[in-house]
Amino acid sequence: MDKIVEISGLSKAYTQGHEQILVLENLDFSISKGEFISIVGPSGSGKSTFLNIIGLLDDVYSGEIKLFGKRLEDLDEAEKAVLRLRNIGFVFQFDSLLPEFTVLENIEMPARVLGGSVPGSGLDLLKRFGLEVIAHKFPMEISGGEKQRAAMLRALRNTPALLIADEPTGNLDRHNSGIILDDLKRAAAAGTAVLMVTHNEEAARRADRMLRMAGGRLEKLGAV
Numbered sequence: 662m663d664k665i666v667e668i669s670g671l672s673k674a675y676t677q678g679h680e681q682i683l684v685l686e687n688l689d690f691s692i693s694k695g696e697f698i699s700i701v702g703p704s705g706s707g708k709s710t711f712l713n714i715i716g717l718l719d720d721v722y723s724g725e726i727k728l729f730g731k732r733l734e735d736l737d738e739a740e741k742a743v744l745r746l747r748n749i750g751f752v753f754q755f756d757s758l759l760p761e762f763t764v765l766e767n768i769e770m771p772a773r774v775l776g777g778s779v780p781g782s783g784l785d786l787l788k789r790f791g792l793e794v795i796a797h798k799f800p801m802e803i804s805g806g807e808k809q810r811a812a813m814l815r816a817l818r819n820t821p822a823l824l825i826a827d828e829p830t831g832n833l834d835r836h837n838s839g840i841i842l843d844d845l846k847r848a849a850a851a852g853t854a855v856l857m858v859t860h861n862e863e864a865a866r867r868a869d870r871m872l873r874m875a876g877g878r879l880e881k882l883g884a885v
């Protein structure tokens with residue numbers, strides 16, 4: 662199987678005053694192409710910290726991380742920036758659409774930033790996910806569930822090899838959570854590795870593999 666992320670011995674500490682707080686401790690992890698993994702765990706256990714490191718939003722840690730077979734320590738900032746834009750989609754827990762742009766413009770943003778010709782189009786993506794009716798609306802004119810889905814399509818715009826989603830169903834009702842999970846499943850079926858953090862066990866069970874963050878490590882939760 663093609664490994665998208667391989668991590669060994671990852672540790673991360675935050676400094677608070679004079680104290681060092683160890684959040685991740687000697688953690689191992691891997692995810693393959695097309696795999697859908699969910700992570701649960703108590704608030705403050707380090708889930709977002711972990712996602713931010715994999716998503717190249719935080720580079721203060723120790724241990725080895727390989728993304729798409731490349732060791733992160735061998736890459737410079739520019740190479741990492743390109744890797745992030747081309748290969749990683751990130752869905753944040755809280756609404757992150759730019760309010761002054763339409764849904765379609767928001768979704769096109771990652772392709773624009775890359776410049777040149779990125780295959781596909783935001784409109785096709787909206788159609789594929791049955792959302793073309795909101796293409797020309799502004800974020801303030803759509804529902805919370807639609808915002809989350811639009812943010813997810815934006816993360817999928819450049820057909821990333823890895824989609825990272827931090828609580829994508831937080832604040833959504835059961836119906837809308839179900840729709841988001843269907844979307845994530847569909848992205849995984851198309852070959853994207855999907856890594857999702859959630860507090861919702863029912864949502865977590867929809868993944869191929871379910872892990873729990875505890876004591877700074879990821880442990881396996883029974884077969885799902």
Ligand SMILES: Nc1ncnc2c1ncn2[C@@H]1O[C@H](COP(=O)(O)OP(=O)(O)OP(=O)(O)O)[C@@H](O)[C@H]1O
Pocket residue numbers: 675676677684702703704705706707708709710711
């Ligand atoms: N920038 C920071 N500086 C210092 N401590 C931090 C920082 N960010 C997070 N922490 C601490 O690290 C720990 C892990 O935080 P993290 O945000 O990763 O938790 P989480 O598992 O995502 O929690 P939640 O489920 O509430 O989102 C917490 O104790 C938090 O207070």
Ligand SMILES: [Mg+2]
Pocket residue numbers: 708709710827
């Ligand atoms: Mg978090």
